[in-house]
Amino acid sequence: MFAVYANEANYDNPLDALVVGERPEPEVPEGWVRVAVRAASLNMHDIWTLRGVGIKAEQFPMIVGCDGAGVLDDGTEVVLHSVVNAPGWQGDDTLDPKRTLLTEKYQGTFADYVVVPARNAVPKPKNMSFSEAAIMGTAWLTAYRMLFVKSGLRPGQTMLVQGASGGVSTALVQLGRAAGMRVWVTGRTEEKRALAERLGAHATFESGARLPERVDAVFETVGKATWGHSLKSLKPGGVVVVSGSTSGPDPSADLQRVFFLQLRVVGSTMGTRDELQNLLEYVDLAGIKPQIGTELPLTDAEQGFRAMLEGDTAGKIVFTR
Incomplete structure (x- = not known):
């Protein structure tokens, strides 16, 4: 499948670690779901992944992207919650000492498909576009x-x-x-x-x-x-x-x-799945149109990464499929 990934870490020149190409389609473990990605947004966390911060060397190659929105195999439109908790964790998602984010341990969203725990796929409001939904999770x-x-x-x-x-x-x-x-x-x-x-x-x-x-x-x-x-x-x-x-x-x-x-x-760090659900409902009820600074096809991902590195942003940078 098509993907944007880091082949290795490069702290000083992170864009040199970025690869636009092909990766194997993901397997779907029990209790997880496959999401066909329609849009994904860029975060500073993705720059840090290219630099090798917060990720072990043996985790490469790693598909980048911790935010996204897409469609389950049954047609349900979803927004991704990128905080992945340890099995059996109870309580605030962000306080789990063994929590991780997509791209720290699990492959990310800048690809045709991503797999996440079933609870991390949150229903998308009908009135929200995939691009708008893709900026919600982080x-x-x-x-x-x-x-x-x-x-x-x-x-x-x-x-x-x-x-x-x-x-x-x-x-x-x-x-x-x-x-x-x-x-x-x-x-x-x-x-x-x-x-x-x-x-x-x-x-x-x-x-x-x-x-x-x-x-x-x-x-x-x-x-x-x-x-x-x-x-x-x-x-x-x-x-x-x-x-x-x-x-x-x-x-x-x-x-x-x-x-x-x-x-x-x-x-304050990220948020919980319930808070993401509340956020989606609030944005929908209040009629807020989230600010998207730049929207690019995923094939032009390097352009978006470069803009973020240079501080040339006016809201979120979104990649679409």
């Missing part, structure tokens, strides 16, 4: 958990999203606006800030700019480059919800500010 699920499970925000409160154009950031803007939050966003360029405003941000600011007032919550995926600004932007008792650190993971803790103003720092 970026949008991460944003949903950050906002509705971890932050404690209520409608009418003010949220700041650090970074205007990434997949999680654009999802936070759209979800926050639909939920009745006042949404502020920072962005490095006028173009990225304009995108956030089109998606519903009430105000946008240059990265690091002094805000008109402090906010109730900051949503942080950037890390070192924005961490100091995030803490300074919070009201006393406010919360910063962290799900990534694309600019580096070593921010100054600024513990004096944290304890004196009683700030909360909350980590």
Whole structure:
């Protein structure tokens, strides 16, 4: 079958590890299902796979892609939940110490077919396209958990999203606006800030700019480059919800500010199958049209990977079959 895969790890030049070609069709273990992939979206996790981070050397060659949507053998249209739990695990999917993601242990979605545990195939809303559905499982699920499970925000409160154009950031803007939050966003360029405003941000600011007032919550995926600004932007008792650190993971803790103003720092990783189901229903009920920055045929996958590496994004990058 056609597939986009990493033949080996290459930390310094990840695109050199990318192969567009043929791989054997997957076998379907008992309790798993085969999904004919119709669309799949690109995540930074896929770049890390090419670099060999989070994957053992013996796992290569590995088909990349941890998000997708497609059709089961019986015709059911589904969205994929990419967190694969250990057999028998009970509780929050993301707290399973033996959990894994597609492409860390199991072959990914950038192919004609992918196999997943039956519970990881979630029914797709009829009104949602395959391309829209394909961006739900990682970026949008991460944003949903950050906002509705971890932050404690209520409608009418003010949220700041650090970074205007990434997949999680654009999802936070759209979800926050639909939920009745006042949404502020920072962005490095006028173009990225304009995108956030089109998606519903009430105000946008240059990265690091002094805000008109402090906010109730900051949503942080950037890390070192924005961490100091995030803490300074919070009201006393406010919360910063962290799900990534694309600019580096070593921010100054600024513990004096944290304890004196009683700030909360909350980590958030992906989400559960139930939260994905809730997200799909919410997006459908609210009539949200998820932002897709670029849509490409899977045969042009390298172009999408290159755009992500260069930071040339305006929402999610989606590959279609």
